[in-house]
Amino acid sequence: MRTQFLTAAAVAALLVAGPATAQNIKLMTGPQGGSWYPLGGAIQSIIENGVDGASVMVLPGAGIANVKAVQAGKVDMGFANSVSTVDAINGNAPFEEKADDVCNVATLYPQYFQVIALADSDINSPADLGGHAAAVQPVGNTGEAITSHMLKSQGLSYDDLPRVNHGSYTDSVSLMKDGNAAFFTLGTTVPAGAVMDLASARDIKVVPIEGEALEKMQALNPGYKPIVIKAGSYPGQDADVNTIGYATHIIARCSLEADVVYNVLTNIAANVGDLASIANAMKGATPADMSRDIGVPMHEGAQRFYDEQGS
Numbered sequence: 001m002r003t004q005f006l007t008a009a010a011v012a013a014l015l016v017a018g019p020a021t022a023q024n025i026k027l028m029t030g031p032q033g034g035s036w037y038p039l040g041g042a043i044q045s046i047i048e049n050g051v052d053g054a055s056v057m058v059l060p061g062a063g064i065a066n067v068k069a070v071q072a073g074k075v076d077m078g079f080a081n082s083v084s085t086v087d088a089i090n091g092n093a094p095f096e097e098k099a100d101d102v103c104n105v106a107t108l109y110p111q112y113f114q115v116i117a118l119a120d121s122d123i124n125s126p127a128d129l130g131g132h133a134a135a136v137q138p139v140g141n142t143g144e145a146i147t148s149h150m151l152k153s154q155g156l157s158y159d160d161l162p163r164v165n166h167g168s169y170t171d172s173v174s175l176m177k178d179g180n181a182a183f184f185t186l187g188t189t190v191p192a193g194a195v196m197d198l199a200s201a202r203d204i205k206v207v208p209i210e211g212e213a214l215e216k217m218q219a220l221n222p223g224y225k226p227i228v229i230k231a232g233s234y235p236g237q238d239a240d241v242n243t244i245g246y247a248t249h250i251i252a253r254c255s256l257e258a259d260v261v262y263n264v265l266t267n268i269a270a271n272v273g274d275l276a277s278i279a280n281a282m283k284g285a286t287p288a289d290m291s292r293d294i295g296v297p298m299h300e301g302a303q304r305f306y307d308e309q310g311s
Contacts, residue, residue, distance in 0.1 A: 261301030
């Protein structure tokens, strides 16, 4: 696997250069340490081995940043989260205008927005977050945008918290271990490696988002759906916990050649096992699963593939 590790300056230079030819695909993924980056490397290998003359350049990114880059024509494809992409299609914040060149390619797996608090804190619902130090993801990540929405739904903002660290999962875990943050938010699969790391050193609890708290969140973004973190997902979690769910999916420029998207998707669907070894939630994924409607227009090339599959 030839996943490319690039500096921030190198990434910026590549983005300024714009997308390459149809067979030289720029794919934006996620930050190193998350699941999207290695998934991008696996897709790179799948495409380069399965599509004659194709090459894939894997770039680090984030859910919101990826949608903006695809819309701007700076990259060809990317990973995204359904709630953020729907916001982009509708021109809702943090997007300045409606995205008209962002299409769905494949819905991959559910994501879980997780609020993790230290077990000895008095945080038991989103209403309890005021006055507590937080560890959240950098701006541009879907998890950070959902955190901001969660605070807003409770009449709060970052200004109501004594400290807010916008950093990596690793940074957040370190802050929690040291007691310098009372809660940690992230949007990813379950179980999350970062949460397991934290739970190896500190007793934790998973804070539910349900009932009125969920309704307030859905008023801000109707794409937020209820999902359950099953009991036993984390050490000390003895009961199911309700939270917010959304979908990870692959997007492409709607203007990207249909044959390119068709060939990419055909090879991804034929090698789901390779992706499931990185994101277990993809295990057994079928074309019918990947074609699920998430409120984002389907790319012409993807639609051709799904029509052939009867999906």
